[in-house]
Amino acid sequence: MTTPSRSALSRTAHTVAAVLRNDDLRRAESAFALFVAAELGSWVAILVYAYRQGGATEAGIAAAVQLVPAALVAPILGGAVDRLGGVRGLTWGYALQCLTMTATAVVLAAHVAPWATYVVAATAASAVTATRPAHALVTPALARSPLELGAANVVSGWITAAMALAAPALVGLLLIVAPPSAAFAAAAVATGGAALLAATLPRTADVPMQGETLWAGARQLAAGVKEVVANRPVRLVVGLVGAVSMLVGAADVLAVTLALGVLHLGTGAAGYLTAAFGGGGIAGAALAMTLIGRLRIAPHLLASALAGGLSFVLLAIDPTLGLALLLFTTAGAAKIVFEVAAQTLLQRIAPTHVLSSVFAGAEGLMMAGLALGSLVVPLLVALGGVRIALVGVGALLPLLVLLRLRALLTLDSQATVPVVEISLLRTLPMFAVLPPLELEGVARSLIEIEVPAGTTVVVEGDEGDRFYAVAAGTVEVVASGRTLRRLDRGEGFGEIALLHDIPRTATVTAVTDVRLYALERDDFLLALTRHASAQELARELVAARLDRVPA
Numbered sequence: 001m002t003t004p005s006r007s008a009l010s011r012t013a014h015t016v017a018a019v020l021r022n023d024d025l026r027r028a029e030s031a032f033a034l035f036v037a038a039e040l041g042s043w044v045a046i047l048v049y050a051y052r053q054g055g056a057t058e059a060g061i062a063a064a065v066q067l068v069p070a071a072l073v074a075p076i077l078g079g080a081v082d083r084l085g086g087v088r089g090l091t092w093g094y095a096l097q098c099l100t101m102t103a104t105a106v107v108l109a110a111h112v113a114p115w116a117t118y119v120v121a122a123t124a125a126s127a128v129t130a131t132r133p134a135h136a137l138v139t140p141a142l143a144r145s146p147l148e149l150g151a152a153n154v155v156s157g158w159i160t161a162a163m164a165l166a167a168p169a170l171v172g173l174l175l176i177v178a179p180p181s182a183a184f185a186a187a188a189v190a191t192g193g194a195a196l197l198a199a200t201l202p203r204t205a206d207v208p209m210q211g212e213t214l215w216a217g218a219r220q221l222a223a224g225v226k227e228v229v230a231n232r233p234v235r236l237v238v239g240l241v242g243a244v245s246m247l248v249g250a251a252d253v254l255a256v257t258l259a260l261g262v263l264h265l266g267t268g269a270a271g272y273l274t275a276a277f278g279g280g281g282i283a284g285a286a287l288a289m290t291l292i293g294r295l296r297i298a299p300h301l302l303a304s305a306l307a308g309g310l311s312f313v314l315l316a317i318d319p320t321l322g323l324a325l326l327l328f329t330t331a332g333a334a335k336i337v338f339e340v341a342a343q344t345l346l347q348r349i350a351p352t353h354v355l356s357s358v359f360a361g362a363e364g365l366m367m368a369g370l371a372l373g374s375l376v377v378p379l380l381v382a383l384g385g386v387r388i389a390l391v392g393v394g395a396l397l398p399l400l401v402l403l404r405l406r407a408l409l410t411l412d413s414q415a416t417v418p419v420v421e422i423s424l425l426r427t428l429p430m431f432a433v434l435p436p437l438e439l440e441g442v443a444r445s446l447i448e449i450e451v452p453a454g455t456t457v458v459v460e461g462d463e464g465d466r467f468y469a470v471a472a473g474t475v476e477v478v479a480s481g482r483t484l485r486r487l488d489r490g491e492g493f494g495e496i497a498l499l500h501d502i503p504r505t506a507t508v509t510a511v512t513d514v515r516l517y518a519l520e521r522d523d524f525l526l527a528l529t530r531h532a533s534a535q536e537l538a539r540e541l542v543a544a545r546l547d548r549v550p551a
Contacts, residue, residue, distance in 0.1 A: 024142040024201055025152050028090075031194035032135055033159045035094065038187035038194075039128045040167035040278075042101060044271050045183035046121050047256045048175055051270075053114045056257040056381040056389070063253060063374030065118045066125035071367030073126040087201045090138055093130035094195035100124035101188035108181035124184075142201065161285065164278025172271020233411050236404060237346045240301070242369040243400050244338050247308060249373025250393040251277055251331060254312070254386075257377065262319050262386050269321065276325045280332025287333060288340035297348075298405070298412040300341040305401040308334030312394030316387040338397070344440065349411055418443040421517060424471055427490035434527065442527045446517040451510045460507040464497025467524045473514030479506040486511065498524055 020026055043066075050062035100123040107117045139152045171183050229235065252274065259269035311327040311334070373393075380389035401408070421443035425431040431442060446469070451457060457468065460479060469492040477484045477493065484506060487493060497504050498521050519527075 027197045027200055028138055028142055029152060029155050031197040032156060034190040034194040035131050036160055036163040037167045038190040040163055041171040041183055042124060042187040044168045044171045044274050045180040047252060048270050049180040051256045051260050056253060057378035059253045059256050060374045060378035062118050064371040066122050067367055067371035069122045070126045070129050073129060087138060089134035091195055091198040093134055094191050094198050097124060097127045098188050098192040098195055100127045101184050101191055105181045105184035105188055108184060161282050164281055165275050168271040168274035176266060233349050236407055237342055238365060241342050242365040243397055244335055245366040245369025246373035247397055248335060249370035250377050253374050253377040257386055258319060258324055263321055265321060273324055273328050276328040277332040280329035281336045284333035284336025287337050296412050297341050297345045298408040301338060302401050304334040304338040305397045309394040309398040312390045316390035421446045424469055424517060428469060428492050445523040446519055449516045449518055451514040451516060453510050453512050455510045457508045458494060458504050460504050462504045464494060464504055465521050466518045467494040467498055468492060469517045471515040471517055474511040475508050475514055476511050477506045477508050
């Protein structure tokens with residue numbers, strides 16, 4: 001049996017292999033990679049074009065013109081995807097992106113009026129909002145097992161992180177030798193290829209949502225906004241999420257402004273700075289793992305806000321390319337840590353029954369923050385130059401956190417953290433590999449059960465409905481009258497029936513007084529299907545235990 005100490009490289013290989021073995025998933029993930037590259041590359045290209053037309057002011061306006069319609073259209077397209085079903089929604093979404101990217105490339109090559117170019121480019125920015133909901137709907141229907149679904153989700157995350165680094169850098173190289181229209185032409189080719197790949201996916205993967213309307217997403221967004229407005233603590237944290245989105249929107253425009261207006265390094269450098277910001281996000285994701293089970297989140301919000309903001313302030317002192325690359329990377333890492341910390345705090349304070357609506361409202365505010373951030377930069381540049389813009393953007397997030405620090409510390413002390421439950425889950429290999437937010441979410445779903453000695457917890461042959469983790473005491477596992485093993489704290493049972501959808505394979509009885517934490521079937525399966533490594537470890541445990549069960 002392979003032990004949980006298997007190297008990260010080996011687990012990565014197994015995750016990728018799980019996707020590659022499924023032809024349909026392989027095509028879906030390949031299409032998604034082409035889409036992410038086109039989305040990020042075209043964004044850099046339009047900002048470079050706008051800066052050439054009118055400097056930082058026009059770059060900021062162009063960014064807002066892209067983001068505002070996208071924020072309004074996103075929930076409507078999400079509802080359309082639900083009505084069409086995954087494959088059709090994905091295929092038509094990619095085709096629409098190909099068409100709008102092509103149209104933008106044409107108007108750029110034809111040198112039409114800039115305002116007309118921005119309007120056409122805004123249609124492309126709006127079209128890309130259909131892909132992620134459709135991709136999320138398609139992958140479960142294409143997966144042949146929970147392992148494949150989890151692997152596909154992990155690979156999608158890897159693709160997004162890798163393209164955040166690679167796509168802007170590649171576009172930066174392209175813009176050295178070609179105009180922005182070439183970048184949009186390349187994006188059109190990429191999304192066209194994605195549409196062709198999506199068209200080959202089986203129609204059986206179409207899962208339209210019955211009873212949903214095109215406006216379902218808009219209604220969810222409205223419900224989330226209502227909750228945010230009415231709940232003061234939630235409003236505070238969501239406001240910070242919007243503030244970090246402003247930083248991201250400003251960083252995009254600052255990358256172009258620095259490269260072309262200050263460093264005078266040519267259009268390629270804009271892509272390199274944007275890539276550095278995305279690359280920092282990969283490091284930030286690793287740092288965010290340290291937030292698992294932390295009693296206090298506010299100090300991490302403050303530290304990441306200071307690190308991200310001061311990166312821009314320091315860059316104002318000595319704006320050189322090397323320092324810019326380093327500090328943009330630092331800011332990108334701090335941004336991810338801040339987002340994870342804010343989302344964790346939001347999960348702890350928002351009512352469970354409206355949590356999804358709150359996050360939908362936060363998503364809309366994030367889009368608005370991106371647009372506002374892109375407009376702040378040209379305003380600050382006009383008032384005092386690029387250095388003032390860097391200082392202003394860098395000071396925004398730290399000042400907001402410092403001004404509201406007392407309120408954040410109060411929220412932090414009142415928020416409930418399932419520290420004991422998280423600690424217990426981290427002793428179970430299949431849960432220990434889950435990302436921070438997911439692990440804490442699973443911990444909140446656990447049900448504490450006190451079992452007196454001699455009590456039977458599960459009976460061989462019964463239907464499986466829960467997974468159990470032993471927090472204290474000892475239980476005995478018996479199958480066909482034969483004792484198989486005893487389980488103590490940090491061990492679990494019940495996963496075989498849940499993963500294989502079969503009756504219980506053994507009877508489990510409390511030897512001593514026992515404290516258990518139970519996880520309902522749906523919560524257990526959902527947690528594992530989101531993460532391939534967790535599924536892999538669970539399957540290894542199941543295989544080892546089934547070997548001991550009498551035939």
